[in-house]
Amino acid sequence: MIRIAVDGMGGDYAPEPIVKGTLMALEKFDNIEITLFGDETKMAPYLKQHPRLQVIHTTHFLEMGEKDPIRAYRKNKELSMFMAMQHVKDGLSDAVVSAGPTQALVVGGHFIIRRMASMPRVAIAPIVPSLDGRGRILLDSGANVDFKPEHLLSFAIYASIVANKVLKREKPQVALINIGTEDSKGRDFDKETFALLEASKDINFYGNLEPKEILTSEADIFLSDGFTSNIVMKTMEGTAKGMGMILKREIKSSIFATIGALFMRKALKRFKKSLDASEIGGALLMGFDGIVIKAQGASQSYGFMNGIRQAKEMVDANVIQLVSEVLTKKEAVGE
CATH class of the missing domain: 3.40.718.10 (Isopropylmalate Dehydrogenase)
Structure with missing residues (x-):
């Protein structure tokens, strides 16, 4: 029990x-x-x-x-x-x-x-929505700001085990959130972290990931410091809320849009559910x-x-x- x-x-x-x-x-x-x-x-x-x-x-x-x-x-x-x-x-x-x-x-x-x-450190690791509906692990979303690259490696290992054993991902991939996909992009911290993750035998390293690909990426884990990941998470939350408000406004804009929405009611419910944080539950304090x-x-x-x-x-x-x-x-x- x-x-x-x-x-x-x-x-x-x-x-x-x-x-x-x-x-x-x-x-x-x-x-x-x-x-x-x-x-x-x-x-x-x-x-x-x-x-x-x-x-x-x-x-x-x-x-x-x-x-x-x-x-x-x-x-x-x-x-x-x-x-x-x-x-x-x-x-x-x-x-x-x-x-x-x-x-x-x-x-x-x-x-x-x-x-x-x-x-060596603790991370806040929520599961964020994804296009395929399976969700992705995002960390650290706010427990710490000042990290060393080896701290992120330990988070990547922990998150990989969660993705494998709990989310049932066979070979979970870890992506490092960065301003570009090239190896040379980012701060010195990001470059050092990239090299450490790439050399590790304990994770499957995807490479750098731009924030614009968060919802569509095939990677299972999104990794960065607490400041960056927290901004990514809150941007996602705000975008989802804003999209919902815009959609509601457009549905009410004309009688034809309202009628169309009635026919699309099931699809709209699925859309709302795919971005609903209550479907996920909460964040693991890792x-x-x-x-x-x-x-x-x-x-x-x-x-x-x-x-x-x-x-x-x-x-x-x-x-x-x-x-x-x-x-x-x-x-x-x-x-």
């Missing part, structure tokens, strides 16, 4: 979508047990008894606008997010899922769960000694359920042990 700790009070609309998403996950997956941390009084209107659900009460939780998560952690260990993470640290859960503040989750990961000994999933702050119940699904799949694939074995072996041979 896979054991998952859930922060019941994290998110813009918590606790309703979190509790409902948790119950959806319990109904959908019969091999999970969930421990839900939060204010029972506030969660009560949405809670139902379930044999694989345990609720641990706390009245304390992080506001989404928390500006100093380190201070918050030091001041109060009874915050729902940190209690859920402690559950993982104590070996009582295999993974934690929260829609709470991203930086607080990163702080909790460092102070409570701790980093894997073989991972590098901690436990599975940590950051669900979207605006998660509704379906999206949060998918965040729990992600956690389940990561644990089921034994991702952390596999990554540790590969990186430890690299260190042993002095690579």
Whole structure:
């Protein structure tokens, strides 16, 4: 049985979508047990008894606008997010899922769960939409800005294992986001990273990738520093939202367009679904000694359920042990 700790009070609309998403996950997956941390009084209107659900009460939780998560952690260990993470640290859960503040989750990961000994840094790794509908791993999308090339190589190895074991890509390819496809493009950092990735026997290196190819590329993993990848991710989110608004405007522009849209209703629903973040669930915080999933702050119940699904799949694939074995072996041979 896979054991998952859930922060019941994290998110813009918590606790309703979190509790409902948790119950959806319990109904959908019969091999999970969930421990839900939060204010029972506030969660009560949405809670139902379930044999694989345990609720641990706390009245304390992080506001989404928390500006100093380190201070918050030091001041109060009874915050729902940190209690859920402690559950993982104590070996009582295999993974934690929260829609709470991203930086607080990163702080909790460092102070409570701790980093894997073989991972020098932590990365935020969401799965972004793609033309073929299979999604791609993008990292680091914001945990760090200042990297060394070897840090990106460790991320590439971790992401390759996730792509292979969880996303079922036979030989996942890693692309380095850059301003051009030529080997000589980019900053000194990009050139050094390119050389390191190209020489590695632990990944399948695709080469440089221009951001304009993000949705159409055959590569399975998009890699860069936290600043660049975060801009790519937010540009994608803004473009998808803008496209939807333009499409809606044009449909309403004339009676003929409205009638045409009625005939295309199924196609338009598929279009919306292909760009819908709730289909993905959340982002993996890659590098901690436990599975940590950051669900979207605006998660509704379906999206949060998918965040729990992600956690389940990561644990089921034994991702952390596999990554540790590969990186430890690299260190042993002095690579």
